[in-house]
Amino acid sequence: MTAKVKTIGHNAMMQPILIEVEAVSSKGLPGIQIVGLPSGGYRGTVRRVRSAIRATGLRLPPLFYTVNITPNVPIQASSDYDLPVTLALMSAAKLITDTELANRLFLGEISLTGDIKEADQLIYAAEWCQKSGDDLICGASINNLAHLFADLTCHTVETLDQTYRYLRGLLQLPGPSPTTSEPISTVQPVIFDQIDGQDLVKRALTVAMAGKHPILMIGSPGIGKTLLAEAAASLLPPLSQSDEIELRKQVTASQLTRTIQPPFVSPSTTVTAQSLIRNLTGDISRSRSGILFLDELLCRTTAVLDSLRRPLETNETNTLFILATNPCPCGYYGDTDQACRCSAAEQRRYGRKLSGPLIDRLAIIVNVSRTNNLIRSSAISESKEQQTTAFEKVLNARQAQLNRYKDENIYNAYASISQINLKHYSENALNLIDQASASLAHSVRARNHIIRLSRTIADVDLQPTVEAEHVAEAIQLRNTSSLPL
Numbered sequence: 001m002t003a004k005v006k007t008i009g010h011n012a013m014m015q016p017i018l019i020e021v022e023a024v025s026s027k028g029l030p031g032i033q034i035v036g037l038p039s040g041g042y043r044g045t046v047r048r049v050r051s052a053i054r055a056t057g058l059r060l061p062p063l064f065y066t067v068n069i070t071p072n073v074p075i076q077a078s079s080d081y082d083l084p085v086t087l088a089l090m091s092a093a094k095l096i097t098d099t100e101l102a103n104r105l106f107l108g109e110i111s112l113t114g115d116i117k118e119a120d121q122l123i124y125a126a127e128w129c130q131k132s133g134d135d136l137i138c139g140a141s142i143n144n145l146a147h148l149f150a151d152l153t154c155h156t157v158e159t160l161d162q163t164y165r166y167l168r169g170l171l172q173l174p175g176p177s178p179t180t181s182e183p184i185s186t187v188q189p190v191i192f193d194q195i196d197g198q199d200l201v202k203r204a205l206t207v208a209m210a211g212k213h214p215i216l217m218i219g220s221p222g223i224g225k226t227l228l229a230e231a232a233a234s235l236l237p238p239l240s241q242s243d244e245i246e247l248r249k250q251v252t253a254s255q256l257t258r259t260i261q262p263p264f265v266s267p268s269t270t271v272t273a274q275s276l277i278r279n280l281t282g283d284i285s286r287s288r289s290g291i292l293f294l295d296e297l298l299c300r301t302t303a304v305l306d307s308l309r310r311p312l313e314t315n316e317t318n319t320l321f322i323l324a325t326n327p328c329p330c331g332y333y334g335d336t337d338q339a340c341r342c343s344a345a346e347q348r349r350y351g352r353k354l355s356g357p358l359i360d361r362l363a364i365i366v367n368v369s370r371t372n373n374l375i376r377s378s379a380i381s382e383s384k385e386q387q388t389t390a391f392e393k394v395l396n397a398r399q400a401q402l403n404r405y406k407d408e409n410i411y412n413a414y415a416s417i418s419q420i421n422l423k424h425y426s427e428n429a430l431n432l433i434d435q436a437s438a439s440l441a442h443s444v445r446a447r448n449h450i451i452r453l454s455r456t457i458a459d460v461d462l463q464p465t466v467e468a469e470h471v472a473e474a475i476q477l478r479n480t481s482s483l484p485l
């Protein structure tokens with residue numbers, strides 16, 4: 001029996017899967033055959049592994065070695081398996097023992113001279129080993145992930161020689177030393193409070209951000225909808241650990257040294273429903289814990305609009321959905337500066353694209369009216385303080401939600417009504433919800449939006465009990481009368 005060397009891969013759902021590598025030797029012409037690596041990848045692996053073993057001063061007896069990798073691994077990741085393949089060969093050659101390989105997991109590319117390089121799938125190895133308790137042996141690039149895996153047992157190696165001597169008990173190895181990483185973007189975001197006016201819309205965006213309530217902004221072209229959405233990004237709370245792990249799975253090993261910021265994804269108007277909702281690589285997946293901004297909503301196809309329904313309802317990616325649209329095809333319906341040129345029929349056709357089921361899934365609907373949207377450059381120093389205030393409101397609400405939902409990654413917009421708990425609503429608040437539902441002929445979904453929104457408004461204002469004033473503001477923030485005709 002030969003030892004199985006443990007390593008890692010991942011499935012289509014981006015979950016780690018255990019991969020085992022074993023090697024046997026037989027008499028015959030000396031050579032190495034690898035089963036389980038695609039042919040394009042395997043020749044490179046054999047060349048690197050042979051050269052690295054030689055550079056380390058070790059000798060494989062001149063036999064025919066068959067290496068088996070199960071399950072098969074894809075070609076893009078094949079170099080990640082250099083280290084486990086080498087160790088399986090060394091085990092077959094009796095250079096290392098089963099005991100020395102037990103309870104350890106190996107991952108890493110090896111250079112021709114035996115240096116251990118970074119591995120694309122390191123984050124999966126760390127995720128697996130943190131759960132299984134296996135000791136992860138890998139290159140030093142794990143240092144960039146160490147802050148995410150406090151319970152990970154891990155040893156970093158620089159060369160194959162070090163790995164060999166560590167396994168033989170001839171060398172002590174350091175654990176990971178977490179690094180402080182560089183920000184991935186140096187572009188300064190537009191600061192929310194530097195936008196002049198638009199107090200209602202800014203309040204709406206703060207509440208939306210605090211509880212992850214999907215928001216639709218309606219207003220004429222050039223009125224500042226995009227600027228407001230971009231500025232909302234400066235209110236994003238820091239990523240949770242689990243969200244950072246999921247986001248980091250989407251970047252390559254060479255990008256690991258950078259700090260991951262919550263994403264701001266703004267798909268073009270020609271984006272298809274398919275590329276919007278595609279699992280893992282779609283725009284919605286990429287906007288995890290960040291913002292998905294869909295401008296020109298009603299210029300998009302019905303398929304795109306319909307595809308939004310499910311993510312708006314379940315929001316598995318903890319995205320804040322910010323949608324924006326012009327009020328009519330020409331864009332100037334209700335504008336104070338320009339007259340609308342649309343016929344009544346054009347307006348109706350346009351408005352009909354926004355279906356009842358889609359409206360039902362929008363928590364906040366606000367009108368963005370014409371006002372001075374210029375950023376006040378003179379206000380930068382004073383706005384720093386305001387920025388802290390707006391950002392702190394979001395953080396306060398986030399903390400209230402963490403307390404309420406017991407540290408789970410749940411936001412008010414997606415909590416059930418029993419989780420939100422109507423016991424913490426005053427009698428007046430509940431009466432107002434009932435009255436509004438009756439007079440506005442609210443659907444169950446619309447009524448629940450008001451319940452959830454008013455909870456967030458109270459959280460933003462650090463109020464444990466939801467009062468009638470919070471409900472009144474929630475009703476104001478869901479202004480369905482501003483929807484296109």
Ligand SMILES: [Zn+2]
Pocket residue numbers: 328329330331332333340341342
């Ligand atoms: Zn018009």
